[in-house]
Amino acid sequence: MGRGGLGRAERELAILQCFDANCLDGRRSRLQAAVFSLDPCENFSSSPSCFEGTIAIAQGQPEPTLALLRSGARTLVVGGVSEYTPFNIVGPDGQLTGMDREIIRAAAKRVGIKQMDFKTMTFSKLGQSLxxxxxxxxxxxxxxxPDRERLYAFTMPYFVRGGVGSLWVEGTGPFDTAASMAGKRIAVVKGSYPEAWAREHVPTAIIVPVDGTxxxxxxxxxxxxxxxxxAFYTWQRGVLLKHKGSRAxxxxxxxxxxxxxxxxxxxxxxxxxxxGVLKEMWADGSLNKIKRVYLDPLEIEPAMSP
Structure with missing residues (x-):
């Protein structure tokens, strides 16, 4: 459950380096295709058999009890995409880190969980693997x-400053509302939730799906x-800062x-x-202390409450 020895400066450097074009290009199969693809059973209205079959798989799964987790007899297995800055990152020493992993490490420690194992996979496999x-x-x-909540249970939120975002060249726009994008050409990652958002909220727009890096x-x-x-607001913050001084x-x-x-x-x-422990971490400021390591380089101010 250790943090892998990464200091704050190393973590910030790793976060900003992950927005380098070469880094992103090299991670297409693991990051772009994984992070922005949809869960295989997310659209239940078009695939009810997928939903029913998945529910059948979920029934009867033995659950890790707190007694087993606290005794160390059972390991808590945590899944995530290998590289999804700033949430999941592979540090310079190969250690799996990132905002989400550090938060669950801290929360699990407070719960008294003795052993954790981090599994990496494509985004589309996360739900089924769970x-x-x-x-x-x-x-x-x-x-x-709503579709995910039909399948899984969720804790209280730990991060509320992300979501669907827009990015445009300074001097054009602003494109900060759905109405402001009416009739415009909107580039999206093909198959992503932001693509669905754009099609629903800006029906007059020309959608430009990008099936690439x-x-x-x-x-x-x-x-x-x-x-x-x-696309994804948090990623866009990295793009904006990466091009600071060259593209506005x-x-x-x-x-x-x-x-x-x-x-x-x-x-x-x-x-x-x-x-229970996430509520404590919101209240005592320890949650935001972790988040600031990863959000400060992106100039995102953490929320003070959920």
């Missing part, structure tokens, strides 16, 4: 959407391929989303224990 019992908890800036999404603005990018960008938060830890519905005891 239901199949391959992992016990998802820590990955996971949003409790995050750097290619970024390049749709200077190349003239789009008027505005709608603006960005805005369009729809705040609350990130929480997901567990199986049968893990009521674990969820309630985590809720």
């Amino acid at each position: 239901l199949e019992g391959k992992i016990d908890l998802i820590a990955n800036n996971y949003w409790p959407t 995050l750097a290619e999404l970024d390049d749709t603005l200077p190349s003239g391929g789009a008027d505005v990018v709608v 960008y603006k960005n805005a938060l369009l729809q705040p989303m609350r990130a929480a830890f997901a567990v199986r519905k049968g893990s009521k005891e674990l969820r309630e224990a985590l809720d």
